[in-house]
Structures are given as C-alpha cells and as structure tokens.
C-alpha cells in the first residue's frame with residue numbers, strides 16, 4: 001500500500017523497464033494506487049512476472065515487449081496500451097543500460113547502446129505518449145528516472161551521465177512546450193538503489209559495493225519502493241503545479257560529496 005493509495009483510480013500509465021528493479025516497483029505502486037499499467041522492456045518473461053505480481057495483488061496490467069530504441073515499436077507500445085485500457089494518462093521513462101568503463105576506452109558501439117536506450121528511447125516514448133495525450137485532449141504526466149551524475153558527472157559513466165543529462169534537458173524543454181496541453185514532465189534522481197541490474201552493472205564486487213555505500217550519508221542503499229513512493233508523488237495530482245523539475249532521492253549522497261572531505265560536523 002502506498003501513500004497515494006486510490007488516487008490513480010481509472011488512470012493508465014506506461015512504465016518502460018517495468019520488468020525489474022525500480023521500474024517494477026513503480027508499476028506495482030501505481031497499480032496498488034488504482035492505476036492500470038502497461039510494462040515495456042525487451043524480455044517478455046520479466047514483464048510477465050510483473051504482470052503476474054500486479055494481478056495477484058488485484059490490479060490490472062499489460063506486458064508489451066518493446067525495445068525503446070525502435071521508434072516504431074514505441075508507437076506500437078503506446079497504441080497497444082491505449083487500445084487495451086481505453087486511454088493514457090502518463091509515462092515513466094525508466095529503461096536504461098549501464099556499465100562502468102573509462103570514457104577514453106569506450107567504443108562507439110558502447111556509447112551508442114547506452115545513449116540510444118536512455119536518451120533516444122526516452123525521447124521516442126515521451127513524443128509518442130505526448131501525441132496520444134494531445135489527441136485525447138486530457139493532459140497527463142511524464143516522469144523520467146535519471147541520476148545525480150547528470151549534473152555532477154562521475155568517472156566511468158560518461159555514456160550514462162551524458163544521456164541522463166540529455167533527458168533532464170529534454171524534460172525542461174518539453175515541460176515548457178507541453179504545459180499549455182496540461183502535460184507535466186519531471187525527473188527523479190535516485191541514489192544507489194538495491195536492484196539486481198544496478199548491482200551487476202555498477203557494484204559487482206563486495207569491495208565496489210562498500211565503496212558506493214561509503215558515499216551515502218544515510219548509510220544504506222535505497223529500497224526500490226522508496227523510489228516508487230516519490231515517483232507517485234511526482235506523477236500524481238499532489239504535484240499538479242510542478243513541472244520541469246528533478247527530485248533527488250538519494251539519502252544525501254550527492255550533497256555529501258564535500259570538497260574538504262568532511263561528512264560530519
């Protein structure tokens with residue numbers, strides 16, 4: 001049960017990367033709060049698992065296997081969700097790819113893979129959903145999951161940091177363009193969050209995990225449900241005048257990077 005329980009009754013959202021981690025948690029939280037959810041990702045089995053979890057809890061969901069790098073597949077995703085549920089109310093751009101590599105050693109293919117998923121995929125999804133909302137004349141809301149290194153950068157993540165920064169710029173630009181249509185766009189920047197995907201991509205060894213943990217003033221990783229709760233606030237009517245913003249939910253991680261190294265008074 002979430003703080004937003006019942007506030008999404010009759011609404012429909014698409015969640016990309018909804019087959020795992022944070023995306024699954026957001027999809028489940030939306031469904032718990034009354035929304036119908038279409039989950040998209042490349043792996044059908046993971047999407048089916050999310051749908052089964054939501055249905056078991058009494059909710060309604062649809063799995064639409066989709067590679068967000070393909071704009072035609074994204075258009076088909078939006079049509080499938082609108083056809084099944086009759087309308088759309090918003091989108092969560094959560095799909096991502098990541099791996100740690102020094103920028104100087106990254107191949108053009110590696111750069112393209114991450115930028116295509118994170119930046120191009122978020123744009124294709126946002127464009128397709130915004131067109132549908134304009135057609136419906138209903139307004140709606142789009143949330144993109146980024147990371148604080150979009151503004152402070154981080155060694156080893158040049159592809160992802162650049163792509164997430166692009167998503168933030170896209171959000172701010174379209175927030176202004178689409179405000180007259182009643183469409184709000186915001187970002188959320190989670191700190192280190194306990195998911196299998198991020199664990200494998202970013203802190204695959206115990207040593208790396210401890211290094212990351214040492215940077216978090218709150219002293220722990222986030223639970224995906226904590227990111228989902230904040231996401232529902234941004235997607236829902238409680239944030240009805242909030243657009244073009246980014247909410248950082250990171251246990252103080254990025255503020256904790258003090259120049260002189262002190263983490264306590």
Ligand SMILES: CCCCCCCCCCC/C=C/C(=O)SCCNC(=O)CCNC(=O)[C@H](O)C(C)(C)COP(=O)(O)OP(=O)(O)OC[C@H]1O[C@@H](n2cnc3c(N)ncnc32)[C@H](O)[C@@H]1OP(=O)(O)O
Pocket residue numbers: 096097098099100101106107108109110111113114146147148154155156157160190191192193197198201202212
């Ligand atoms: C040191 C960092 C610590 C940071 C601590 C802060 C923590 C908080 C902030 C965290 C923010 C963000 C977190 C996340 O995004 S977590 C999400 C992680 N989840 C995933 O990555 C799942 C999906 N991932 C994938 O599908 C793949 O990893 C991939 C992105 C590679 C895409 O898959 P695809 O099948 O399309 O790609 P290919 O395998 O064909 O590879 C494409 C090119 O990429 C090159 N590549 C792939 N892996 C690596 C690697 N490990 N190192 C270098 N290069 C790699 C590959 O060679 C291909 O390029 P070429 O064609 O040129 O060979």
Ligand SMILES: NC(=O)C1=CN([C@@H]2O[C@H](COP(=O)(O)OP(=O)(O)OC[C@H]3O[C@@H](n4cnc5c(N)ncnc54)[C@H](OP(=O)(O)O)[C@@H]3O)[C@@H](O)[C@H]2O)C=CC1
Pocket residue numbers: 016017018019020021022023040041042043044046066067068069093094095096097117121145146147189190191192193194195196197198
């Ligand atoms: N966990 C963390 O510490 C943090 C995560 N984030 C962000 O949170 C979001 C979720 O990450 P997290 O849950 O940790 O990791 P996951 O690896 O679990 O999530 C990534 C999801 O994206 C999907 N995906 C990847 N490529 C594509 C594609 N081409 N088309 C469609 N879907 C795709 C994956 O499914 P499939 O492979 O089946 O396609 C997977 O479900 C990401 O945007 C990430 O950058 C931000 C800050 C911190």
